[in-house]
Amino acid sequence: MRQKKLRLHIRLLSLFLFIFISIECFGHNLSSNSQLSVIVNTSAELYAAINQANETGNIKIILQSGRYPIPQTLNILKPHISLVSATLDPLSTLLVGTGMRQTATIGNIIRVAAPYFILDGISLEQSPNHLIQIAGESNADFPILRNCILKDSYEQLVKVSYNRNTGIASDGGLVENCHFEYSAGIGPQYYIGGIDVHGGQDWIIRNNYFTGIASPGRKIAEHAIHFWNGTQNITVTDNVIYNCDRGIGFGMPNRPNFGGLIANNLIVHNDNIHPNADTGIILEESQGTRVIGNRIYLAHDYSNAIEYRFVETINVKIEDNITNKKITKRNGAQALLKQNILTADINKILTKQEQLKFGFTYQ
Numbered sequence: 001m002r003q004k005k006l007r008l009h010i011r012l013l014s015l016f017l018f019i020f021i022s023i024e025c026f027g028h029n030l031s032s033n034s035q036l037s038v039i040v041n042t043s044a045e046l047y048a049a050i051n052q053a054n055e056t057g058n059i060k061i062i063l064q065s066g067r068y069p070i071p072q073t074l075n076i077l078k079p080h081i082s083l084v085s086a087t088l089d090p091l092s093t094l095l096v097g098t099g100m101r102q103t104a105t106i107g108n109i110i111r112v113a114a115p116y117f118i119l120d121g122i123s124l125e126q127s128p129n130h131l132i133q134i135a136g137e138s139n140a141d142f143p144i145l146r147n148c149i150l151k152d153s154y155e156q157l158v159k160v161s162y163n164r165n166t167g168i169a170s171d172g173g174l175v176e177n178c179h180f181e182y183s184a185g186i187g188p189q190y191y192i193g194g195i196d197v198h199g200g201q202d203w204i205i206r207n208n209y210f211t212g213i214a215s216p217g218r219k220i221a222e223h224a225i226h227f228w229n230g231t232q233n234i235t236v237t238d239n240v241i242y243n244c245d246r247g248i249g250f251g252m253p254n255r256p257n258f259g260g261l262i263a264n265n266l267i268v269h270n271d272n273i274h275p276n277a278d279t280g281i282i283l284e285e286s287q288g289t290r291v292i293g294n295r296i297y298l299a300h301d302y303s304n305a306i307e308y309r310f311v312e313t314i315n316v317k318i319e320d321n322i323t324n325k326k327i328t329k330r331n332g333a334q335a336l337l338k339q340n341i342l343t344a345d346i347n348k349i350l351t352k353q354e355q356l357k358f359g360f361t362y363q
Contacts, residue, residue, distance in 0.1 A: 035060040035080060043068045050074055053081045057114070060084060063122065065092040076112040076140075083110075088121035090149040090179075097127035100152045100188055108159075113138035123149040130159040136170030136199060137163035143170065148178045155191055156222065157213075162199035167230060169199030175208060180224065182212035185243065186274065190215035193222030194244070198229040205236045213244040220276040223249040227257055228284075234260035241267045242358060247280040247296075256285035256312060263292045268350070268358050271299040280305045280323070283333070285312040296323040297349045299360075308333040322349055 040046045041064045053059040057078030064086050085093035097109045107128035113135040124131040131153045134140050150157045157180050162169035180194045194210045210224035223246040227234045241247045247267040251257035267280035280296040283289055296305040305323035309330040316335035355362045
């Protein structure tokens with residue numbers, strides 16, 4: 001009965017929004033790149049606004065502060081749809097899924113199947129699958145995730161899928177100033193990750209914070225940031241990755257990456273209970289990638305801070321990084337190593353403030 005009332009409420013709100021937006025479009029001679037604004041206060045109003053946005057596109061949905069339960073996936077089907085909090089503070093505006101648990105059906109909070117989607121100043125949490133899936137197979141290009149908190153999903157927090165047969169993927173994405181977290185300090189299973197992108201080109205990942213992306217069992221979790229399956233020209237800069245099984249990964253065996261830059265990132269891992277703590281940066285079948293100016297301090301017993309692997313990994317430059325573990329060649333890979341520093345002295349890698357923040361005793 002409650003769901004029937006909710007559906008009726010959504011239909012009535014959709015009709016109201018259709019009339020309102022039609023009048024506004026007529027009065028203001030709406031251009032293809034302008035966005036009308038719709039303000040919502042409840043989950044029902046949010047569903048109704050998205051239903052209407054999926055008819056017209058070009059709508060900014062402004063969420064007033066509050067907690068929005070999301071029992072069904074919010075599907076984005078038209079270009080230029082934005083979800084933005086009124087305060088631009090993600091602590092004030094939460095979209096909450098049905099729980100971080102395994103389910104028989106797919107349960108993303110948001111699924112994007114159109115280009116130019118924006119999510120800004122909103123928290124997403126508690127999803128049975130992904131918090132947000134960008135459907136590259138639907139040409140969902142140029143998505144932006146900005147100033148968001150992405151926390152506690154049963155699978156990867158942000159998934160960017162693609163069509164393996166055609167190669168159609170999501171290109172030109174931007175993720176910046178976001179916080180990725182498993183709030184227990186460890187994930188619910190191994191099949192988790194932070195940002196997992198298949199096949200995309202020209203993505204930028206910058207100024208984000210990742211923590212707790214770690215497997216509780218025998219299998220290792222995916223990376224905090226992972227680009228593979230034909231990704232190209234990816235830029236990953238100025239991120240902080242703390243207590244994650246693996247930091248940044250480009251490529252996988254038989255699923256390569258091409259080019260890209262990994263620069264000025266800070267990767268730290270305590271000597272804690274994580275059973276699968278691994279390397280900070282890894283290139284696997286990644287050609288022409290530059291790894292420059294990163295700081296890596298791993299207090300666990302894994303021996304390598306940076307790895308480059310497989311004969312397909314060529315024309316790689318690894319320069320000006322400072323680490324407390326080795327930079328290691330594996331499986332016939334090739335790279336130019338220049339001016340990297342290996343040191344056991346934590347003070348040369350982390351500032352006093354960083355040591356205290358990450359739970360080390362300042363020396």
